[in-house]
Amino acid sequence: MPAVQWFPGHMNSARRAFAKALAAVDVVIEVTDARLPGASGNPMIEELRRFRNRPCLKLLNKADLADPEATREWMAYYNAQPDVLAVAVSAKSSSDVGRIPALARQLAPHRSGAEKPLRMILAGIPNVGKSTLMNALLKRRVAKVGDEPAVTKSQQTLDLGPGMTLTDTPGLMWPKIEHDADGFMLAASHAIGRNAVIDEEVAVNLGTILLARYPALIEARYRIEAAGQDGEGLLEHIARRRGCIRKGGGLDLEKAANVFLTDYRTGALGRISLETPESRQRMLAATAMFSPL
Secondary structure, three states: OOOOOOOOOOHHHHHHHHHHHHHOEEEEEEEEEEEOOOOOOOOOHHHHHHHHHHHOEEEEEEEOOOHHHHHHHHHHHHHHOOOEEEEEEOEEEOOHOOOOHHHHHHHOOOOOOOOOOOOEEEEEOOOOOOOHHHHHHOOOOOOOOOOOOOOOOOOOOEEEOOOOEEEEEEOOOOOOOHHHHHHHHHOOOOOOOHOOOHHHHHHHHHHHHHHHOOOHHHHHHHHHOOOOHHHHHHHHHHHOOOEEEEOOEEEEEEEEHHHHHHHHHOOOOOOOOOOOOOHHHHHHHHHHHOOOO
């Protein structure tokens, strides 16, 4: 399978605007997808905020869709890092969203009051729920929300309450996705524009992961014996079971891929995480082993 890459032109200007805004903020709030926190964490955001010595409130959003045990492992992993506070949230939960300002204030206790307002910036890759969070924090619709990546195109700063401001930023990708596994996980989770991927390839890759990590969920949803199955066989089974048939009787694997990806994205399959800190370290180690010197 070819590597997945996606870096729309407007993201160059968004990256420059983010780097400039960091000089005037106190806390970076990075939103990631709780199902793939490592793959959905933007290394460019991490590099820039460390350069400016800004602490990070890392939100593992969509936690209601993720495997709770994997999420606990990710929070322990991130909370062991300096200047990082990680929490699992769902942007759809008012109680989760309501905790965010106080959590951010823990990272910059010296900023308070009208003379020294707490200045926060909300950042992350496309389609991880930043706009939904922004609207929930402000209790009004100020950011466009859509089930497509890169909906937000411009930066805006708004008052979040007495002594607090929040800057919303467009979804930020980095110029090159270094690891093929990350590209496919991001595409499966709809963080990459569909024009950059082939749904069948993404679905086959997702099937391979889920057959290994969550065979019982696959068996329950699609009535298939997971043992000995592979991603391609699973996709063909879904096509037959869901009636994804082309004129002439052939399997419509593209339609079956959309069925499978939608089941994953909406949580119809169950609570799933595509990676854990341990599996990510194994992937990185294997990649380094086979990378040219």
